[in-house]
Structures are given as structure tokens and as C-alpha cells.
Amino acid sequence: MTDSADQPTLDNLLSEVRTFPPSAEFAAAANAHAEMYSWASADRLEFWAEQARTLLDWDTPFTEVLDWSGAPVARWFADGRLNACYNAVDRHVAEGRGDRVALLFEGEPGDTRTLTYADLKSEVSRAANALTALGVRTGDRVAIYLPMIPEAVVAMLACARVGAIHSVVFGGFSAEALRSRIDDAQASLVITADGGYRRGKPSALKPAVDEALGGAADALGPIGDAPASPVHHVLVVRRTGQSVAWTQGRDVWWHDALAAASDVHEPVAVEAEHPLFILYTSGTTGKPKGIFHTTGGYLTQVAFTHLNVFDLKAETDVFWCTADVGWITGHSYVTYGPLINGATQVIYEGTPDTPHQGRWWEIVAKYGVTILYTAPTAIRTCMKWGDSIPAGFDLSSLRVLGSVGEPINPEAWMWYRRVIGHDRTPIVDTWWQTETGAIMITPLPGVTSTKPGSAQVPLPGIRAEVVDEMAQPVPNGSGGYLVLTEPWPSMLRGIWGDQQRFVDTYWSRFEGLYFAGDGAKKDDDGDIWLLGRVDDVMNVSGHRLSTTEIESALVSHPMVAEAAVVGATDATTGQAVVAFVILRSEYRERVDEVGEGADVAAELRNHVAKEIGPIAKPRTILVVAELPKTRSGKIMRRLLRDVAEHRTVGDVTTLADSSVMAQIATGLGGGS
Numbered sequence: 158m159t160d161s162a163d164q165p166t167l168d169n170l171l172s173e174v175r176t177f178p179p180s181a182e183f184a185a186a187a188n189a190h191a192e193m194y195s196w197a198s199a200d201r202l203e204f205w206a207e208q209a210r211t212l213l214d215w216d217t218p219f220t221e222v223l224d225w226s227g228a229p230v231a232r233w234f235a236d237g238r239l240n241a242c243y244n245a246v247d248r249h250v251a252e253g254r255g256d257r258v259a260l261l262f263e264g265e266p267g268d269t270r271t272l273t274y275a276d277l278k279s280e281v282s283r284a285a286n287a288l289t290a291l292g293v294r295t296g297d298r299v300a301i302y303l304p305m306i307p308e309a310v311v312a313m314l315a316c317a318r319v320g321a322i323h324s325v326v327f328g329g330f331s332a333e334a335l336r337s338r339i340d341d342a343q344a345s346l347v348i349t350a351d352g353g354y355r356r357g358k359p360s361a362l363k364p365a366v367d368e369a370l371g372g373a374a375d376a377l378g379p380i381g382d383a384p385a386s387p388v389h390h391v392l393v394v395r396r397t398g399q400s401v402a403w404t405q406g407r408d409v410w411w412h413d414a415l416a417a418a419s420d421v422h423e424p425v426a427v428e429a430e431h432p433l434f435i436l437y438t439s440g441t442t443g444k445p446k447g448i449f450h451t452t453g454g455y456l457t458q459v460a461f462t463h464l465n466v467f468d469l470k471a472e473t474d475v476f477w478c479t480a481d482v483g484w485i486t487g488h489s490y491v492t493y494g495p496l497i498n499g500a501t502q503v504i505y506e507g508t509p510d511t512p513h514q515g516r517w518w519e520i521v522a523k524y525g526v527t528i529l530y531t532a533p534t535a536i537r538t539c540m541k542w543g544d545s546i547p548a549g550f551d552l553s554s555l556r557v558l559g560s561v562g563e564p565i566n567p568e569a570w571m572w573y574r575r576v577i578g579h580d581r582t583p584i585v586d587t588w589w590q591t592e593t594g595a596i597m598i599t600p601l602p603g604v605t606s607t608k609p610g611s612a613q614v615p616l617p618g619i620r621a622e623v624v625d626e627m628a629q630p631v632p633n634g635s636g637g638y639l640v641l642t643e644p645w646p647s648m649l650r651g652i653w654g655d656q657q658r659f660v661d662t663y664w665s666r667f668e669g670l671y672f673a674g675d676g677a678k679k680d681d682d683g684d685i686w687l688l689g690r691v692d693d694v695m696n697v698s699g700h701r702l703s704t705t706e707i708e709s710a711l712v713s714h715p716m717v718a719e720a721a722v723v724g725a726t727d728a729t730t731g732q733a734v735v736a737f738v739i740l741r742s743e744y745r746e747r748v749d750e751v752g753e754g755a756d757v758a759a760e761l762r763n764h765v766a767k768e769i770g771p772i773a774k775p776r777t778i779l780v781v782a783e784l785p786k787t788r789s790g791k792i793m794r795r796l797l798r799d800v801a802e803h804r805t806v807g808d809v810t811t812l813a814d815s816s817v818m819a820q821i822a823t824g825l826g827g828g829s
């Protein structure tokens with residue numbers, strides 16, 4: 158079942174009493190105001206309709222707001238028509254903002270590019286014409302596998318412009334992961350690059366695409382029984398200049414295709430419920446879920462939250478969200494939210510410590526970043542590097558700080574406030590998910606008195622609860638499961654190709670309620686504190702990983718008979734992947750001969766990197782003789798987590814064989 162009782166942080170969190178009210182000056186100028194809550198609770202649907210009307214331009218205005226008759230699939234603003242790219246780009250140019258900078262790009266090697274909204278319009282128009290010339294039609298799926306360069310944003314918008322559905326695959330995922338996502342969505346085109354810069358070196362991407370499409374575009378046809386790849390063309394951005402293999406007839410250089418295309422293109426108006434994108438995320442089974450979002454409702458909530466949660470003043474702010482476009486945060490708060498709102502934003506290609514540990518703060522100072530949105534894992538890493546590093550840069554431009562992706566511990570929150578925000582800037586701890594599409598629970602700067610470590614309150618127009626096993630709301634001061642009780646505009650519309658899984662995963666745990674998979678607690682004021690996942694999903698450096706998916710990767714190696722993976726608490730990454738493996742007997746003997754299995758661990762870590770991607774590599778691999786299982790054969794991860802976290806092992810009475818934990822402890826020399 159669930160492991161919410163495992164969460165060790167509860168008491169610490171609830172003893173947190175510090176609050177930080179907004180300054181009068183900030184509050185007076187804030188976009189958000191307290192009346193939004195009463196307005197939205199008086200007429201929730203009209204509240205969202207008004208946001209949709211004022212924040213977006215519609216080709217055909219909608220007359221319906223919400224149709225929930227097909228629950229759990231919502232339809233928002235369904236009789237309206239619009240185009241996402243038009244809203245993100247063209248209308249700013251049409252309204253005289255063409256000269257405003259949209260993207261301030263900083264490459265890892267230090268190269269820079271500035272794109273105004275007018276530049277962006279010409280780029281996306283050329284790219285849209287190029288996609289059309291390569292046969293991409295409205296409704297087709299396009300896979301995007303790119304580094305964090307302006308072309309990633311342009312590629313997404315160009316898809317949206319022609320009504321094609323993008324599926325961005327994080328550049329750190331392996332060829333195998335890319336292949337399964339391409340196949341699941343039946344993508345007909347892939348947009349990639351020769352490579353990108355990472356940690357001071359060019360890092361290749363194209364070979365993974367070649368491998369993912371392996372054989373399919375080959376003149377000899379598919380290899381063996383593998384089904385033919387649905388991909389007809391690969392568009393390749395030249396970023397690093399490294400040499401690439403080339404499949405004639407399939408591969409096309411991005412710069413050639415764009416040069417040949419006109420910069421005039423009419424955006425295709427689609428229905429509000431037309432799918433905008435698919436984004437794969439880890440679930441509790443081995444197969445990633447293709448979460449899909451549609452156009453009108455998604456854009457409405459993304460624009461509303463970007464404007465109010467970050468207090469964006471488009472004329473003067475410089476926004477920087479450090480997320481990669483491969484994740485939902487990059488979709489909602491790099492590509493769509495900021496551009497819909499006409500913001501100027503920084504995008505940075507590389508890692509925070511290349512070439513030095515002050516790189517981020519150097520970027521903040523260089524561009525005068527005013528709003529910074531990042532993840533707790535990055536904050537904790539910078540904390541570890543020491544206060545003197547950010548102290549070496551002028552951070553006085555910052556006025557709002559955001560956090561996302563995992564619970565932020567009060568200590569990291571306070572450090573962020575003090576060292577980065579100079580005790581001045583509000584911090585917004587924003588809770589949301591790939592599935593929710595946009596921020597759901599967060600303080601509003603200028604309105605909410607913030608508490609270190611708490612996401613606090615559902616946004617105006619959003620209804621959330623913390624419930625017990627029986628779906629009853631828990632009283633203040635108690636913990637339970639986080640649920641969303643009313644449909645919201647940017648909610649997922651399903652899992653691509655598997656609506657049953659959508660119903661089973663999110664809507665079956667509690668009748669009529671969306672089950673988020675997170676544990677939460679309400680404090681005495683009714684504010685919400687997130688406590689982490691209650692299912693078999695881990696959160697490593699703010700990235701979602703499935704225990705089952707990594708277990709499947711491990712058992713696909715010929716040496717491994719069985720595997721169990723747990724997320725163990727880690728001071729920097731939030732959680733770390735710890736794997737327990739049982740080797741097949743023929744290999745077990747070999748390990749016995751060579752002594753401890755250092756090679757085995759290295760080999761298996763590389764295997765996981767190949768199957769899923771380097772982010773999924775276990776931090777620790779422990780070779781064991783047995784795994785703790787219940788009588789029904791379910792692995793008791795709770796006990797393995799105790800071992801991984803060096804705790805006294807908990808209750809073992811439900812184990813089929815209660816001696817197993819003792820064996821594991823002995824085998825590991827007392828439990829690590």
C-alpha cells in the first residue's frame with residue numbers, strides 16, 4: 158500500500174513558525190490581489206472564462222466554459238478556436254511589441270543570441286513552412302530532441318503553428334527511451350541537433366536518434382521483426398559542428414530547410430480542445446505515460462499563473478526559468494507562459510558549474526534577471542558550494558524567487574531567501590505536476606505571508622484538499638493524500654493511447670477526485686505542506702523516475718535475476734536511486750570469485766543509463782541474495798528504504814520470510 162507514514166519530516170515541518178509578510182511596497186504594485194480568491198470562489202467558471210478572454214486572443218471566441226459531462230475528461234472553452242503560436246508570438250508583433258526581446262540566449266561556451274518577438278515570428282514562420290514542406294500536417298506528432306537552444310522553443314512553436322502535436326524528449330534520455338516515445342506517439346518527424354554543450358564539451362545527440370530509428374529508414378528495411386519506424390524525416394540543427402552520420406533522403410539540415418522556406422506563414426486556428434503536446438512522464442509501471450494537454454485551457458492557466466505567481470511586469474522584468482524544455486516546467490514556464498505574456502526571458506544551455514560555480518549568478522547579473530524560477534536540488538547544490546560564490550555577483554535585480562519540482566526544506570528556503578534574495582524578495586514555492594499542466598498550489602507574491610517549506614494555498618479557481626483513506630478531508634494539523642476536487646483548465650486530458658490507464662491512475666483511488674500521488678499535511682492555519690510521493694515514483698533532483706521502470710531496466714541485463722529499487726533520502730538531490738539486485742546463479746559464482754562486485758555495479762549503472770538515461774543511474778547498487786517480500790509476492794520497499802537510509806529496519810511481520818532482512822543486513826556488513 159502506501160508509505161505516507163514513512164515520511165520522517167512531518168514534525169520538523171510543523172514546528173516551523175516563521176512567516177514573511179509581503180512588503181507594503183511590493184503588495185501595492187502586485188499583479189495579484191486578495192480579492193481574486195473571493196471572486197474565484199463566488200464564480201469559479203466565470204473567473205477562468207475572464208482569464209481566457211483577457212490573456213489570449215481567440216480566432217473564434219468561446220461561448221461554453223466547462224463541459225464536465227465526459228468526466229474525467231474535461232472540455233474547456235470547447236467551441237472557441239485559437240492558435241498557440243499566434244498568441245505567443247504574432248500578436249505581440251501585431252500590437253507593436255516586435256522590437257521587444259523575447260529570448261536572451263546564453264550558450265554554455267559563452268556564445269549569445271538575442272531574438273526579438275519580430276525575429277521569433279520570422280523564425281517560427283520559416284520553421285512552420287519547413288515542417289509543412291516535409292509533410293507535417295495538423296494533428297501529426299513531431300518528436301523534439303534538442304539541447305536548450307533557441308531552436309527548441311522555435312521547434313515547439315512551429316509545431317503549434319501548424320497544429321501538429323509536439324512530443325519533447327529530454328536530451329538526457331537514451332536512444333531506447335527516445336525510440337519508445339517515438340513509437341508510442343507514432344511521430345512522423347524528429348527535430349534534433351548534432352549535439353549541445355555540456356560541462357565544457359560538445360555532447361552528441363544525433364547518434365541517439367540514428368540508433369532510435371535504427372534500421373527503419375535503412376534501404377534494407379527494418380531489421381528482424383522490429384516494426385518500421387513511423388519517422389520519415391529528421392531535421393538536424395547544427396549547434397556544435399561535430400560530425401554526424403547522414404541518412405540521405407531522411408535527414409535534412411534545419412538551416413537548409415529554413416533558408417528555403419518563406420517567412421510568411423498563416424497560423425492554423427484549432428479548436429480549444431485540439432491537443433497541443435504530449436509529454437512522457439514516469440508512472441508506477443515500467444511504461445512511461447504520454448500525458449497530453451490541449452490548447453485553450455492549458456494556455457489560459459499557464460498565462461494566468463505566469464503573470465500572477467511571478468508578478469510579471471512584461472515591459473521591465475527579465476524572467477529566467479532554469480528548467481529544460483524536456484520537462485513540463487520548460488513547456489509551461491519557458492515556452493508558453495512567458496511568451497504568451499510577452500516577457501523577456503533568459504535561456505541557458507549548460508550546467509550551473511561550467512566553467513565555474515558562479516555561472517548562474519553571473520548570468521543573473523549580466524542580464525539583470527528579476528525573476529528566477531528553479532528547483533530545490535539546484536538551491537541545495539549552490540548552498541553546498543557556499544555563500545561566497547553568489548556573494549561575488551550583483552544580484553540586486555532579483556525581486557521574485559520561485560521553487561518547483563520537489564518539497565523544499567525550510568533550511569534551503571531560508572538560504573534562498575537570505576543569500577540569493579537578500580532577505581527582500583518573496584519566494585513562491587509552487588506545487589504542480591506534468592499532469593496539472595500549470596501551477597496549482599502556491600503563495601501569491603504581494604498577497605500571501607510566506608512560510609519556509611510550504612506551498613500553502615490553492616490558487617484562485619483551483620480546489621484542492623487533503624483527505625484520509627476514506628476520501629474525507631482531514632482536520633487542520635493532520636496529514637493525508639493530496640487530491641484536486643474540481644476540474645481545472647490546464648488539466649491533462651488523458652494518457653496518449655491509453656485512456657483506461659488515465660482513469661485507473663488518477664481517478665480510481667477516490668471516487669470523483671483527482672489523486673495526485675503526493676502526501677500532504679494541513680497545518681493549523683489550513684496551509685498545505687507537501688510531503689513527497691506516496692506511490693512508487695521517486696523524485697531525484699526534481700526529476701520524476703519510476704522505481705518499476707528502473708527495475709525493468711536492471712532485469713533486462715543478462716546478469717540480473719531480480720531487482721528492487723527505492724528512492725533514499727539524499728541531502729542534495731532530494732532522493733537518490735538505490736537498487737538491490739539478485740544476480741543469476743552463474744554470475745553469482747563469478748562475483749564470489751572476484752570478491753565484491755564493483756564491476757557488476759559499474760556495468761549495471763551503465764546499463765540503466767543506456768536503457769533510460771544517465772539521470773536514472775542508481776547511486777548505489779547492492780547485490781543481495783534475497784529480497785523482502787510479502788506473502789502475496791509484493792516487494793516491501795519500505796524495508797529496503799530503511800536499509801538504504803541506514804535506519805533500523807521497521808516492522809517485518811508481514812514478510813513471507815522474516816529472516817530475509819537479517820540476511821541482507823549480514824550480507825551488507827550491517828546495513829549499508
Ligand code: WTA
Nearest residue numbers: 561562563564586587588589590591687701
Ligand atoms: C513534486 C514538476 C513539493 C510532487 C512541475 C509532484 C513538488 C511531482 C513541488 C511532479 C513542490 C512538484 N513541493 N513537491 N513545490 N512541485 N513536486 O510531473 O511530488 O515533474 O507530484 O512536475 O513533483 O513532478 P513533475
